[in-house]
Amino acid sequence: MELLxxxxxxxxxxxxxxxxxxxxxxxxxxxxxxxNEMGKEFYRLFAHKKVTKILTIESSGIGIACxxxxxxxxxxxxxxxxxxxxxxxxxxxxxxYSFTKGKTYNVRVSKKYINSRDVVLIIDDFLANGKAAxxxxxxxxxxxxxxxxxxxxxxxxxxxxxxxxxxxxxxVQSLAIVEGMQDGVITFR
Amino acid sequence: MELLxxxxxxxxxxxxxxxxxxxxxxxxxxxxxxxNEMGKEFYRLFAHKKVTKILTIESSGIGIACxxxxxxxxxxxxxxxxxxxxxxxxxxxxxxYSFTKGKTYNVRVSKKYINSRDVVLIIDDFLANGKAAxxxxxxxxxxxxxxxxxxxxxxxxxxxxxxxxxxxxxxVQSLAIVEGMQDGVITFR
Numbered sequence: 001m002e003l004l005x006x007x008x009x010x011x012x013x014x015x016x017x018x019x020x021x022x023x024x025x026x027x028x029x030x031x032x033x034x035x036n037e038m039g040k041e042f043y044r045l046f047a048h049k050k051v052t053k054i055l056t057i058e059s060s061g062i063g064i065a066c067x068x069x070x071x072x073x074x075x076x077x078x079x080x081x082x083x084x085x086x087x088x089x090x091x092x093x094x095x096x097y098s099f100t101k102g103k104t105y106n107v108r109v110s111k112k113y114i115n116s117r118d119v120v121l122i123i124d125d126f127l128a129n130g131k132a133a134x135x136x137x138x139x140x141x142x143x144x145x146x147x148x149x150x151x152x153x154x155x156x157x158x159x160x161x162x163x164x165x166x167x168x169x170x171x172v173q174s175l176a177i178v179e180g181m182q183d184g185v186i187t188f189r
Numbered sequence: 190m191e192l193l194x195x196x197x198x199x200x201x202x203x204x205x206x207x208x209x210x211x212x213x214x215x216x217x218x219x220x221x222x223x224x225n226e227m228g229k230e231f232y233r234l235f236a237h238k239k240v241t242k243i244l245t246i247e248s249s250g251i252g253i254a255c256x257x258x259x260x261x262x263x264x265x266x267x268x269x270x271x272x273x274x275x276x277x278x279x280x281x282x283x284x285x286y287s288f289t290k291g292k293t294y295n296v297r298v299s300k301k302y303i304n305s306r307d308v309v310l311i312i313d314d315f316l317a318n319g320k321a322a323x324x325x326x327x328x329x330x331x332x333x334x335x336x337x338x339x340x341x342x343x344x345x346x347x348x349x350x351x352x353x354x355x356x357x358x359x360x361v362q363s364l365a366i367v368e369g370m371q372d373g374v375i376t377f378r
């Protein structure tokens with residue numbers, strides 16, 4: 001998606017060889033106009049799949065998922081990272097390793113909100129090692145739901161998450177795939 | 190807001206005397222159509238304040254804030270609860286006590302994304318003891334920004350957050366104020 005790539009080139013910051021900071025428009029400050037263009041693009045890519053629900057993970061995926069959901073006209077469910085007092089006891093559980101936080105944690109979705117009649121589109125802001133998306137796909141499969149695919153804003157093509165997910169037969173559509181960030185220069189696939 | 194009140198009566202679950210579960214439409218599964226009606230209402234209430242930025246806190250506020258931001262045509266900034274490796278070192282910091290999680294934690298906003306020219310509308314899903322909203326107002330004030338007001342989906346009128354914020358001179362607009370939940374019966378102010 002050209003608009004997103006241009007925005008990454010304009011406002012993205014490379015730190016070292018593996019961190020791409022896009023927090024001025026994607027995952028701290030959020031440019032909702034850009035999110036709308038991304039939502040339209042996800043709809044163009046996945047409209048034929050008859051999606052019934054969008055599944056994401058707190059926190060950075062929620063904004064993109066909600067804006068995209070307006071085009072699909074379906075609810076969003078976000079997997080929770082913490083055990084809040086008001087979360088149902090009866091949940092689907094997956095283990096996820098966070099690249100940015102350097103730790104493993106459990107994510108949970110109440111069994112009430114995904115079921116075997118659902119066609120689930122997974123949306124997230126980043127795809128790096130693929131652990132978050134795999135955890136969400138795992139939860140959808142535990143529920144007996146069909147996974148329509150995985151819609152990602154920015155994929156780090158030099159990490160192995162995209163390959164892992166595609167090898168598992170999942171349709172991954174990334175709006176921008178960063179192939180390299182050598183010496184602070186971002187190149188796209 | 191009648192539509193939200195009716196939805197709370199239809200789908201809200203009261204647990205004990207103080208927990209109101211609305212996770213089927215507000216903060217786990219999210220009804221984005223309802224969020225759009227809420228966003229329009231926040232715009233009606235705060236349009237005259239010339240808002241330049243919406244400030245919320247991860248995670249449940251993000252969806253509502255992003256949908257509302259479309260009416261205001263401004264970016265959303267969400268305060269982060271954790272120290273991610275990719276968060277700026279230079280942040281505004283506030284301490285927040287979470288009622289649902291039973292603990293105190295720090296929230297941070299990068300100094301890049303709020304400044305003294307901003308007119309900040311704070312949006313969150315719940316107002317109970319008011320600690321999250323106070324923390325966000327504190328961050329806006331540290332930045333020298335003007336606080337346009339606080340837009341809340343559901344205020345628990347029987348807890349003291351709303352009173353604390355209003356006594357501090359902040360304009361609080363809650364789309365539904367729950368006055369009581371005795372014996373599982375929800376009453377509104």
